[in-house]
Amino acid sequence: xxxxxxxxxxxxxxxxxxxxxxxxxxxxxxxxxxxxxxxxxxxxxxxxxxxxxxxxxxxxxxxxxxxxxxxxxxxxxxxxxxxxxxxxxxxxxxxxxxxxxxxxxxxxxxxxxxxxxxxxxxxxxxxxxxxxxxxxxxxxxxxxxxxxxxxxxxxxxxxxxxxxxxxxxxxxxxxxxxxxxxxxxxxxxxxxxxxxxxx
Amino acid sequence: xxxxxxxxxxxxxxxxxxxxxxxxxxxxxxxxxxxxxxxxxxxxxxxxxxxxxxxxxxxxxxxxxxxxxxxxxxxxxxxxxxxxxxxxxxxxxxxxxxxxxxxxxxxxxxxxxxxxxxxxxxxxxxxxxxxxxxxxxxxxxxxxxxxxxxxxxxxxxxxxxxxxxxxxxxxxxxxxxxxxxxxxxxxxxxxxxxxxxxxxxxxxxxxxxxxxxxxxxxxxxxxxxxxxxxxxxxxxxxxxxxxxxxxxxxxxxxxxxxxxxxxxxxxxxxxxxxxxxxxxxxxxxxxxxxxxxxxxxxxxxxxxxxxxxxxxxxxxxxxxxxxxxxxxxxxxxxxxxxxxxxxxxxxxxxxxxxxxxxxxxxx
Amino acid sequence: xxxxxxxxxxxxxxxxxxxxxxxxxxxxxxxxxxxxxxxxxxxxxxxxxxxxxxxxxxxxxxxxxxxxxxxxxxxxxxxxxxxxxxxxxxxxxxxxxxxxxxxxxxxxxxxxxxxxxxxxxxxxxxxxxxxxxxxxxxxxxxxxxxxxxxxxxx
Numbered sequence: 152x153x154x155x156x157x158x159x160x161x162x163x164x165x166x167x168x169x170x171x172x173x174x175x176x177x178x179x180x181x182x183x184x185x186x187x188x189x190x191x192x193x194x195x196x197x198x199x200x201x202x203x204x205x206x207x208x209x210x211x212x213x214x215x216x217x218x219x220x221x222x223x224x225x226x227x228x229x230x231x232x233x234x235x236x237x238x239x240x241x242x243x244x245x246x247x248x249x250x251x252x253x254x255x256x257x258x259x260x261x262x263x264x265x266x267x268x269x270x271x272x273x274x275x276x277x278x279x280x281x282x283x284x285x286x287x288x289x290x291x292x293x294x295x296x297x298x299x300x301x302x303x304x305x306x307x308x309x310x311x312x313x314x315x316x317x318x319x320x321x322x323x324x325x326x327x328x329x330x331x332x333x334x335x336x337x338x339x340x341x342x343x344x345x346x347x348x349x350x
Numbered sequence: 351x352x353x354x355x356x357x358x359x360x361x362x363x364x365x366x367x368x369x370x371x372x373x374x375x376x377x378x379x380x381x382x383x384x385x386x387x388x389x390x391x392x393x394x395x396x397x398x399x400x401x402x403x404x405x406x407x408x409x410x411x412x413x414x415x416x417x418x419x420x421x422x423x424x425x426x427x428x429x430x431x432x433x434x435x436x437x438x439x440x441x442x443x444x445x446x447x448x449x450x451x452x453x454x455x456x457x458x459x460x461x462x463x464x465x466x467x468x469x470x471x472x473x474x475x476x477x478x479x480x481x482x483x484x485x486x487x488x489x490x491x492x493x494x495x496x497x498x499x500x501x502x503x504x505x506x507x508x509x510x511x512x513x514x515x516x517x518x519x520x521x522x523x524x525x526x527x528x529x530x531x532x533x534x535x536x537x538x539x540x541x542x543x544x545x546x547x548x549x550x551x552x553x554x555x556x557x558x559x560x561x562x563x564x565x566x567x568x569x570x571x572x573x574x575x576x577x578x579x580x581x582x583x584x585x586x587x588x589x590x591x592x593x594x595x596x597x598x599x600x601x602x603x604x605x606x607x608x609x610x611x612x613x614x615x616x617x618x619x620x621x622x623x624x625x626x627x628x629x630x631x632x633x634x635x636x637x638x639x640x641x642x643x644x645x646x647x648x649x650x651x652x653x654x655x656x657x658x659x660x661x662x663x664x665x666x667x668x669x670x671x672x673x674x675x676x677x678x679x680x681x682x683x684x685x686x687x688x689x690x691x692x693x694x695x696x697x698x699x700x701x702x703x704x705x706x707x708x709x710x711x712x713x
Numbered sequence: 714x715x716x717x718x719x720x721x722x723x724x725x726x727x728x729x730x731x732x733x734x735x736x737x738x739x740x741x742x743x744x745x746x747x748x749x750x751x752x753x754x755x756x757x758x759x760x761x762x763x764x765x766x767x768x769x770x771x772x773x774x775x776x777x778x779x780x781x782x783x784x785x786x787x788x789x790x791x792x793x794x795x796x797x798x799x800x801x802x803x804x805x806x807x808x809x810x811x812x813x814x815x816x817x818x819x820x821x822x823x824x825x826x827x828x829x830x831x832x833x834x835x836x837x838x839x840x841x842x843x844x845x846x847x848x849x850x851x852x853x854x855x856x857x858x859x860x861x862x863x864x865x866x867x
Contacts, residue, residue, distance in 0.1 A: 182777055193768040207769065211776045218780045284763045302725075303760040309727055324727070328718035331756045332749075342755040395838045409847050423843050435846055448846045457850050468832070478838035486839075519839075533841045546844045612825070618833055625834035629826070639823035655823040662826050675830040 181221050184230045185214060191305065195235055198300035199242045201289040209245070213238040235315045239297055246293055287337035295330035302327055387483045388492055390505040390523045395478045397528030402428045402558055405551040409437075411544045411658050422549075428559035436460075449564055458568050467570040474604070481604070486622025489513070489600040497522055499531045500551050509623060513599055514538045515682035517659050519623060527553055535659055538679060543659035575610040587614045589632050593672050596689035598682045601626050613673065626676035636666035636693075639673065647684065650692035654680050666693045716746050724753050 185192075196206035196213075217224075217237050224233055288296055288304075294316075301312040302323070312327075313320045335342055404427070410420040424436040433450040446465075448457050453472075458465025474482065490509040497506035503525040510518045515538060522532035532547040584606050585591050592606075592615060601619040609616055613631035620626070638644075638653035642664060645654050652665040663683040664673045667690065674683055716739060722728050723736045740747050831848035834840050 181780070185777070186773060189773050190768065193772065194766045197766045203769070207772050207775075210772070211779060214776050215780060282762075282764055284759055288763075299760065303757055304763055309725070324722050325718040328721035328753075331721060331753050334756050334760070335752050338756060338759055341759055342752055345755045345758060346751060398838070398842075407843050409843055411844075411848070421847060423847070425843065433842065435843060437847065437850070446850055448850065450842075450846075455846075457846075473836050473838070475838045482838055530841065533844065544844060546841050612829065616833070620837060623837075623839050625830065625837050625840075627826075627830045627833050639826055641823045655826075657824070657827045660827060660830065662823055673826055675826050 180226070181218055185217075185234075188231045188234060191231060192234055192238065195300055195305060196238060196242075198285075198288060198304055199239070199293070199296060201285070209238060209242055213241045216241065232311055232314050235301070236317065239315055242297075243293065283338060283341060287334050290337055291330060291333055294326060295333060298323055298326045299330045299334070303331075387479070387487065388494055388507065390494065390525070390528070391486075391492070391507055391521070392479065392483070393528035394521065394523045394530045395475055397524075397530070399429045399473075399475055400556075401527045401529050402554045402556050403527075403529060403552060404554050404558075406549045407546055408549055409544075409546045412542055426559055426562075428554070428557065428562070432559040432562050434559070434562070456564065456568070456570055458570065460565075463565075463567055464569045465571070466573040468573045469575065481602075482620055482622045484622070485600065485602055485620060489621045490519075490623060499524075500548060502526065502531070502551070504531055511538075511600075511621075513682075515598055515679045516621070516624060516677050517543055522547075524551075529553075535677070537659050573611065576607050576616070579606045579608040579615075581606065583608060584615050587632070588630060588670060590669075592617070592630050593667050593670055593690060595628050595672060595674060596686050597626055597628070597674075598678055598686055613671070619676075624677040626674065626678065629671075629673040629675075631671045631673075632669060633666070633671045634669055636664075637671060638664045645684065647688055647692060649688055650694040652684060652687050652692060654684070656680060663687055667691050668693070715743065715749075720746065720750050720753060724750060724757065 192210055192213075193206060196210040197203065200206045200209055213234065217234050220237070224230065288299060291299065297316060298312055301307045301315060302309065307315075309320050309323045309327075312323045316323065318326075403425070405425050407423045407425055408420060409423060410418060412418055419439070421437045421439040423438075424434075426432070426434040430452055433448075435448040435450075437444075437446050437448070439445070445460055446457060447460050448455065454467060454469050456465060456467045486509070490511055493508045493510075495506045495508075497504045499522050504522050505525060507521045507523060508518065509521070517535040517537050520532075520534040520536070521530055523529070524531050529551070531551060533545070534542070535544040537543050579587075587608060595617075597619050598621075600621040602621070604618045604620050607616045607618070608614055613629035615630040617628040617630070618625060619628065636651065636653075639655060639662065642653035642655040642662065645652050650665070652663055654664075655662040659677050660675060661678055661680045661683050662673065662675045663680070663686070664671065665687050666672070672687075672690070674686065676683070678686075716723075716736060719728070719732070719736055723733060728736065740750065828849045831845045835842060835845035835849070
């Protein structure tokens with residue numbers, strides 16, 4: 152006989168956010184919300200960091216931060232965008248701490264591909280299952296990666312990306328444009344094949 | 351008339367189809383006189399314990415929309431002391447024999463000679479007219495038509511429920527002896543669910559199986575010790591009063607029982623024609639039957655399983671697990687569960703804590 | 714004068730109707746911009762072929778357990794979370810069935826209940842004995858799983 156595995160959202164009676172002092176209700180709502188958006192959040196973390204270990208790390212840290220800040224979350228508003236904003240901030244902070252040299256900006260990328268020093272040969276080999284697309288993504292500077300991840304890989308509209316990245320919509324558009332052009336260079340053989348109808 | 355099994359099934363299906371289309375005899379339909387039960391109905395209940403006979407029946411059940419199970423049965427009936435049923439299941443061939451005697455029933459495989467023995471409950475024929483019949487008259491509309499089966503004059507009785515959540519029943523009762531020659535259950539949506547009918551029938555003199563005895567050398571395992579229980583005993587076993595299940599309309603409780611196997615408390619309900627069984631067990635978490643399907647209601651989770659015309663519904667309330675099984679639709683039993691009350695699903699947070707604690711015990 | 718990020722907006726459909734018609738008019742006359750638009754379209758298509766990313770099944774339970782520690786600061790030792798989440802994954806937490814401790818298995822088949830119902834139905838005066846004996850014997854010699862000791866009357 153078939154067994155139904157119902158996804159969490161929709162099968163559990165509606166979460167009610169009690170007063171800020173009601174710690175159990177707060178924990179409960181947070182857990183439900185986190186579970187409901189977990190897969191998407193993990194994917195965003197993966198697109199940002201490029202590997203499984205760092206993405207789990209990033210997500211865990213962001214989840215803890217989000218939990219501490221949960222009293223500031225407006226119930227009924229979009230939890231995923233709020234969480235993604237925290238994740239992106241966390242990611243950017245982490246980069247600033249880890250990198251000794253200055254952060255790439257898209258101005259350095261005008262048309263020419265720049266190697267991300269983190270994407271050495273071993274990492275490329277490790278990502279053997281990811282395919283050329285994710286490898287190309289890893290080669291992009293962080294803000295380019297973020298906007299491509301949100302719009303092209305996660306299918307979010309410009310305004311959602313703007314909310315998460317805390318920038319105007321116009322900035323989303325221009326960053327996305329330059330990121331796609333940069334990826335074009337990384338993925339040139341595939342782009343050509345696609346346009347000639349070989350793919 | 352015991353032809354090939356396939357012939358029997360197709361004739362059963364044809365008869366069933368004919369009945370559904372109402373293509374039986376275009377004679378007067380005698381409506382029920384509300385004051386007394388219809389005579390053939392009462393007669394058929396009495397005949398169970400008085401008329402001896404021999405014959406062959408076919409039993410067909412439709413389990414789900416595609417799965418049909420059928421069996422031929424050789425019947426020897428010599429009430430009250432002996433009833434023997436030899437089943438030969440059609441398809442994957444499976445033989446078993448049932449022997450019912452006063453106070454016990456044994457079921458065994460005649461080839462392997464292993465089986466079970468149960469001390470069942472007493473039949474309720476003696477309270478039929480005082481209890482079940484009034485309920486039946488309340489809950490079912492009855493029509494009767496003269497009919498014929500196996501060359502015998504009979505009466506076809508159709509019982510249609512007032513509440514459309516349970517099956518209709520058609521009985522063909524022999525006019526001379528009152529023996530039930532054919533029985534059909536049809537689901538609320540007109541789906542044929544169960545048919546039992548004689549293919550060959552012969553009245554025998556009373557006592558014709560006086561010398562019958564159970565075969566020797568059977569290895570029988572005792573099963574299902576059931577006994578009637580008082581309200582206090584039920585409360586003691588459950589650690590509190592039982593859940594008052596809001597059963598579908600028309601059902602009345604006929605007894606509380608304790609069993610030695612499975613959920614200890616069993617409550618039986620009847621609407622005059624069908625039996626609804628409620629099981630209760632003390633348990634802090636919901637442990638649904640294997641194979642049941644989870645359904646989320648607005649109050650909490652329930653688990654559902656269907657088998658032919660019957661439905662099983664299981665849920666948790668007030669520290670007890672409740673299971674209800676009977677000839678009712680899933681909608682009807684789900685509504686009963688919701689009216690009774692369902693414990694909300696344990697929250698994710700509680701589950702995490704419970705699970706972590708259980709794992710710590712494990713270590 | 715060539716278009717730049719307007720092409721991306723045009724591709725994604727985020728321009729107003731007037732803006733889009735201006736871009737379309739330009740594209741009709743400018744080969745280079747048309748080529749760029751085609752490239753953008755190709756890149757976007759390639760991005761849509763990226764493989765799905767799946768988290769480790771235990772990742773959520775690990776995360777939730779750590780959050781629990783944020784609040785309680787006691788109860789569950791870290792080594793235990795690490796070991797436990799290896800053994801029992803998020804699948805349990807996401808199902809509405811409450812997870813049982815590994816030792817117990819007291820899930821009885823639903824079929825047993827149906828057979829029992831037929832047994833009880835057999836005592837009904839209107840029961841069809843051949844049918845009820847049949848339904849209660851569908852699996853005549855099945856041995857049923859042990860019920861846990863808790864079922865015994867106290």
